[in-house]
Amino acid sequence: MKIHIKSGRLIDPASGTDAKQDVFIAAGKIVAIGAPPHGYHANRTLDASGLVVCPGLVDLAVRLREPGFEYMATLESEMHAAAAGGVTSLACPPDTDPPLDEPGLVEMLKFRARNLNQAHVYPIGALTLGLKGTHLTEMAELTDAGCVAFSHGDAPLTDTQLLLRALQYAATFDFPVWLRPQDAGLARGGVAHDGQVATRLGLAAIPVCAETVALSAILLLARETGARIHLCRLSSAEGVDMVRQAKHSGLKVSCDIAIHHAHLSEMDIGYFDPNCNLTPPLRSQRDRDALRAALADGTVDALCSDHAPVDDDAKQLPFGEAETGATGVELLLPLALKWAEESRLPLAQGLARITSDPARVLGINAGRLTLGASADICIFDPERYWKIEAKALKSQGKNTPFTGFEVKGSVRCTLVEGQVVFESA
């Protein structure tokens, strides 16, 4: 199908393009930018006047909840939500049930996702069998099956010796390892940041040192083993400072933060809103401001949604008992734009953090609009304000702490491999 996207404002952060340029698609690829190829006749023309045309978004953490958690969400519902959010490539954490620790499971997931013909799914494999923290997985086999990295999800990895060996093994093959810096002991039992809100509300607390102690261990082991590390979901000012120093000293390490930590703090818990029960917890406003600054100066490489749909029965519980996590793949774009605008950064930089930068972290050929590349494109309205309503989300999970937020950036059309996978009225 030949599609002509006309009159849009083309923003491609990777190449620095920000101009009115048309895009021409054929056979699932971008065949021309600016002027059509000779003899090109479009089957369909998309009028993108007043809209931005950018690379399809790359989200580093989207839980599809299959296999095992279908009561929370399904592949269908979440892939549809991703498409509605303009996401064309997503990385899926291994914490399914069973976890993605066998090639068969990974192949099944990729097969199912492929058949839905929506975003490209990049599974992150389990670092240990069953995510139990005792046996390494067959990382090479899993990579052959399609895994792009290995992580431990939210499960604690308490055996530092095993962590060392896992990093050594991964480093042997140059497999990236994605780790959440959270010390199991220091975080044990906690549900909220160790700050004034937890003290007032009487919530069991997770101190900042749960993150910094774990970071310290991970960074030292990374230096020791030469493994390629990506740090998932930083939450504290001290944490990003440690990463900044590590990068400065030449260590090859990358990190991301979730949309929630870019905008919210412990104050948003209010009267025990279980939608604010997140891992890592929402920390102080000072921490939030440091994360935002780090995202701006590049210490934090990417912004992701950390999408975690949860069913109502598991969320509408007293704060400490509620299942952790928030739905958010549909909110990645507007919240990235909001961060960029509030930080007085150009739109292109906001888009970089959700397109070319996460693509680089993932090591995939995506997040850019280049000739000959797969036509994975997001077309959105950058000006129209809309209100986030939980009920209106396409995700099966309605658990978002952003209800009532007025944001800009509504996706009008999403294309994957040159096919329209989402179109709004």
Add this chain to the structure above:
Amino acid sequence: MFLSSNPQLNRHGELHHLLSIEGLPAAILWQILDTAQSFVGVTQREVKKVPLLRGKAIFNLFFEPSTRTRTTFEIAAKRLSADVINLAVNVSSQSKGESVLDTVANLAAMQADMFIVRHGESGAPYLIARHVGEDIHVINAGDGRHAHPTQGLLDVFTIRHYKKDFRTLRVAIVGDVLHSRVARSQIHALTTLGVPELRVIGPKTLLPSNVDNLGVHVYHDMAKGLKDVDVVMMLRLQSERMQGSFLPSPQEFFKFYGLTAEKLALAKADAIVLHPGPMNRGVEIDSDVADGRQSVILPQVTFGIAIRMAVMSILAGN
């Protein structure tokens, strides 16, 4: 959004639920204290009942077991001529069973007028209050570590009975503040009512970070902390805190933070001693202090009934 309005007050600013002392204007605290004063008179008569809540159905919804608190609420409700139904909800970590909200929805359908809720998780009564119809009032009888407002109220009522003016007092709260909902409620009540100096005394493992944010002075040395105080409020030390990672042993705790006659002598000569009960004699408090002339622990119990009658009456009338 959750921050928008105080869920305890109705749109006229009157008390609709009692979930926490934090966020309540001083005027409402005074209203409760003064109303309780009237009920003290009632509890001293031969006919200890008034017909105020006749026909009302009050459900004691206890997700955490407690005989004494439940009994005092039951007595208070019966003295107001209300009908009381006790529900001890069995919560085991293995079997989730019916969710909190399902339980509440079923009871609300049985024409409940008021829920008195005790739960092991901070914030549970807020969840319940958000989901009941607007004619149903919720009273928090203790949620996790967060709040125990009727206890806080009866403690300040007791203090007012003996000391009259809050604005001249030095008050010390001693013990496991970290895990104590009673302490948090006491702190909010005392600061709202104008106590100029409020101290917390305990080892670092048992004091929350940022506790000074609540308006208190922190002491780790009990001798220094008790000097010249007018009111000593002892907290209960739960058995699971007594050894392990918070404290090595009850003996060591008693040595440094238990209230003995000797330590009490450092406070003012007419200082009063409170304890929410039940007491661990020899751990938080020595028997001769608990039974001594400065102890007001038994009057606290009587005042507790009057306070609970006051809270239920005010809510039912709003």
Add this chain to the structure above:
Amino acid sequence: MTKPSLPDAEELLAALTAQMRPHVTAQTGLVGIVTGGAWLAERLHRELKLEVPHGSLNVSFYRDDFQHKGLKHQITPSAIPFEVEGRDLILVDDVLYTGRTIRAAMNELFDYGRPASIRLAALVDRGGRELPIAAQFVGTMLELPAQYNIGLKRDAQGRLSLALQQP
């Protein structure tokens, strides 16, 4: 419509005292209904030189309009400093109107014990009864349109006067 003129409370009190004097004994228990009735009871107790200390009754917990009006901020608790059982009581109130306050007061008194008798002294009887209640001692009858409410006031010197109030 012109505001109604109100009689002098001190004069009415004198008239009431004169009516009651032949009917009280050393054992009579006087109980005033807070707030106006309690002020009157205090004065009557002094004028009549009664032996038994006077009591005051806060009927808030016995009213029949709790559902509509809620609980007012309680300042004065009830205090009955004598044994009610077997005693002749005189209830005192400033204004007798529908009779509901007196009904509540009697219910409350019966929770203290079983009196031998209860009589009622009212400074002003403005008619408009909704219950079968009557006063044995009355300062004056006063016709008042329904939209007006009156009550007793007391100044710093202790002088009583009648005034119009918000309903």
